[in-house]
Amino acid sequence: MKYLTIALPKGRLAELTLELLQKAGIQCKSTELKSRKLIIEDNENLVRFFMAKPSDVPVYVEYGVADLGVVGKDTLMEESRELYEVLNLGFGACRMAVAGPAELMGKLDDIPDKRVATKYPKVARDYFELVKKESIEVIKLNGSVELAPLVGLSEVIVDIVESGRTLKENNLVVLEEICDISARLVVNKVSMKMKNDRIRELISGMRKELDNA
Amino acid sequence: MNKWKFYNPGGMQDILKGNCYNKREAEEKLRRLYLSNGFMEIETPVIEFYDVFAASGSETAMNSPFKMIDEKGRILTLRPDMTIPAARVASTKLKSNDLPAKFFYSGKCFRTAEYNGGQMREFTQSGAEIIGSGSLFYDGLMISTAVDAMKTIGLDEFTIELGQVDFFRRLMDLAAFNEEDSEKIRLLIDSKDFFGVEEMLVGRDMNSEVRALILNLPNLYGEKEMLQEVRGMTTDSKLLNVLDQLSELLEILDDFGVSEFISVDFGMVSRLDYYTGIIFRGMTYGMGFPILGGGRYDTLCGKFGKPMPATGFSLGVDRALTALYRNKGKIPEEYSADSIICFEASARKDAMMVAGALRGQGLNIEMSPLEKNVEDIKKHATAKGIKGIIIVTDNGAINILDLKSGTTEKTDIKSLIGGAS
Numbered sequence: 001m002k003y004l005t006i007a008l009p010k011g012r013l014a015e016l017t018l019e020l021l022q023k024a025g026i027q028c029k030s031t032e033l034k035s036r037k038l039i040i041e042d043n044e045n046l047v048r049f050f051m052a053k054p055s056d057v058p059v060y061v062e063y064g065v066a067d068l069g070v071v072g073k074d075t076l077m078e079e080s081r082e083l084y085e086v087l088n089l090g091f092g093a094c095r096m097a098v099a100g101p102a103e104l105m106g107k108l109d110d111i112p113d114k115r116v117a118t119k120y121p122k123v124a125r126d127y128f129e130l131v132k133k134e135s136i137e138v139i140k141l142n143g144s145v146e147l148a149p150l151v152g153l154s155e156v157i158v159d160i161v162e163s164g165r166t167l168k169e170n171n172l173v174v175l176e177e178i179c180d181i182s183a184r185l186v187v188n189k190v191s192m193k194m195k196n197d198r199i200r201e202l203i204s205g206m207r208k209e210l211d212n213a
Numbered sequence: 214m215n216k217w218k219f220y221n222p223g224g225m226q227d228i229l230k231g232n233c234y235n236k237r238e239a240e241e242k243l244r245r246l247y248l249s250n251g252f253m254e255i256e257t258p259v260i261e262f263y264d265v266f267a268a269s270g271s272e273t274a275m276n277s278p279f280k281m282i283d284e285k286g287r288i289l290t291l292r293p294d295m296t297i298p299a300a301r302v303a304s305t306k307l308k309s310n311d312l313p314a315k316f317f318y319s320g321k322c323f324r325t326a327e328y329n330g331g332q333m334r335e336f337t338q339s340g341a342e343i344i345g346s347g348s349l350f351y352d353g354l355m356i357s358t359a360v361d362a363m364k365t366i367g368l369d370e371f372t373i374e375l376g377q378v379d380f381f382r383r384l385m386d387l388a389a390f391n392e393e394d395s396e397k398i399r400l401l402i403d404s405k406d407f408f409g410v411e412e413m414l415v416g417r418d419m420n421s422e423v424r425a426l427i428l429n430l431p432n433l434y435g436e437k438e439m440l441q442e443v444r445g446m447t448t449d450s451k452l453l454n455v456l457d458q459l460s461e462l463l464e465i466l467d468d469f470g471v472s473e474f475i476s477v478d479f480g481m482v483s484r485l486d487y488y489t490g491i492i493f494r495g496m497t498y499g500m501g502f503p504i505l506g507g508g509r510y511d512t513l514c515g516k517f518g519k520p521m522p523a524t525g526f527s528l529g530v531d532r533a534l535t536a537l538y539r540n541k542g543k544i545p546e547e548y549s550a551d552s553i554i555c556f557e558a559s560a561r562k563d564a565m566m567v568a569g570a571l572r573g574q575g576l577n578i579e580m581s582p583l584e585k586n587v588e589d590i591k592k593h594a595t596a597k598g599i600k601g602i603i604i605v606t607d608n609g610a611i612n613i614l615d616l617k618s619g620t621t622e623k624t625d626i627k628s629l630i631g632g633a634s
Contacts, residue, residue: 002498064501082502084405086431184408190496190503192405193372193476196435 003046004198007066009054013183016091017070018049024205058083058186067191067199073181074160078120084192086203087185090210096123096178099167100149100156108175109134114155117141117148124158127178146170224334232534234548236337239530240319242365243339247317250358252341255316257298259323263288268516269297271486278334279323291323295338296510296525297487303344304517312345312521319530332502333531340507340527344514347522349458352491352509353465359505359526360471363495366533368540371497373474373505374434375462376481378488380455384430387423387449398427403483405431422447434478437463443479462491487513493526499539504532549598550579555590557583559607563626567605570630591616 008014061069062081117139148154266274279291319339385395401409492508507526556564602614613622
């Protein structure tokens with residue numbers, strides 16, 4: 001039998017996923033997780049985990065070096081890779097939204113060719129161009145996106161919103177919601193077929209746990 | 214400045230040594246496979262009018278970045294695919310007696326990297342097409358030939374997965390989805406996004422049987438026994454027809470003796486482009502992407518003025534070989550000459566005679582004037598994997614160095630090539 005390789009996003013999502021996997025019958029010592037090891041192997045059950053930067057998980061899975069992976073829907077939307085997206089894990093829940101100063105509430109459509117700052121250029125473009133049918137100028141940033149409208153780099157931002165605290169502290173509000181975001185289980189398209197039995201078993205085990213929760 | 218002169222454009226590669234040798238050998242073995250099935254080789258131009266591909270409606274084809282303008286302002290493009298040119302040839306160049314046409318080909322195609330990087334933009338496709346017959350037997354023949362092609366490459370653990378486009382299309386009709394919504398749900402089903410499919414059906418009015426089938430579509434894959442399960446889920450005569458046809462195809466494949474490699478996926482609705490009925494793709498360990506794809510395209514020839522049914526497949530030779538090397542954990546065998554003949558200038562003619570005689574025995578012989586010292590030649594030969602060095606000097610004396618055993622044998626031209634001199 002071949003190893004089943006699972007790519008996990010470093011951090012909180014990895015912990016939650018391992019907890020869920022444990023309940024679904026796949027063991028992994030949490031002490032090892034706390035170490036700085038990037039690859040953890042379970043020789044008995046032939047399962048291998050590795051820790052990757054969250055936004056890279058879809059790459060590892062698409063190329064098939066990982067059979068499965070856990071990744072936020074936001075990353076999946078931005079990366080749009082050839083994957084099976086088989087399970088909504090529910091955790092890491094937040095929203096993808098357009099945000100800006102409160103005075104723009106209800107007036108978003110009045111600004112032509114607006115500048116949109118975001119870590120998610122594709123998500124922003126898809127939303128404005130395909131859903132709202134308008135052209136925008138996308139400004140790609142790598143973090144602290146909230147700063148952009150405050151200093152006049154852009155009119156609005158597209159970003160994930162969890163509690164809304166950062167927005168509030170900077171006098172920004174959610175102007176429009178794009179979609180809900182949560183962690184997803186993704187599977188390589190070839191692995192799904194070549195390692196069908198094990199992956200199906202794993203998915204149904206996880207689904208059962210999620211339904212019970 | 215010429216600053217790019219040292220590099221290949223992205224997605225283009227030089228193929229050297231064992232990689233090149235093995236690739237050509239693989240293409241040749243595939244050629245023999247198709248010939249042994251009575252297929253006829255065709256060659257079509259690398260450059261075609263863009264209209265040829267635009268007519269097909271294939272997005273992959275139309276999105277190709279390799280376009281040029283000819284002297285009359287018409288758009289030319291590097292072929293992204295071999296099936297569309299084959300359909301053009303069959304529709305425009307063949308007479309009815311030639312049908313069904315059984316073509317095969319092996320050649321370079323050019324595309325935008327399909328996935329986000331790391332994929333070749335120039336790659337070799339080897340494949341076969343049967344144009345001018347809708348017989349289900351031919352779907353079976355194409356699929357069993359695809360199995361043989363995978364084996365010919367040297368792969369043993371692989372799956373050929375069957376899908377049926379009509380099944381999905383009929384469900385969309387039954388659910389009264391418009392084109393835009395069909396496309397949306399097609400993407401969701403193709404990525405087995407159960408959650409997304411479920412969300413999309415919320416608030417839509419449809420027959421409960423149809424709803425259950427659409428919801429389940431991402432999950433309807435597996436061994437052929439699954440067909441029975443699906444049969445139990447529907448009463449629609451058109452869907453049942455599709456299932457009957459698939460059952461019969463599986464029987465044909467059983468007769469071909471390839472059943473063990475076959476699986477079925479009703480949720481396989483990836484980029485339909487010109488496909489119309491049974492579609493399939495081949496996959497193996499070590500490669501996260503399919504390495505083979507094919508299926509029925511009954512409406513494509515009509516775009517070239519001669520409606521007729523057709524089916525075919527093509528194998529990505531480079532990708533298949535990469536998968537093979539990864540699965541077997543070995544790098545390709547190096548090709549090398551058997552021996553290298555080194556000669557002093559005055560012994561040139563003798564050396565040619567020796568080379569000719571040895572080639573006549575079926576050996577591959579490289580010739581090289583004796584310009585370096587013997588140690589350097591040994592290094593060169595060892596690096597290339599050549600097993601012997603034959604040094605011819607002006608008095609007809611010959612030294613044979615066996616690089617494997619390290620021994621040297623002294624002989625002369627007469628005893629080496631017998632009465633030939």
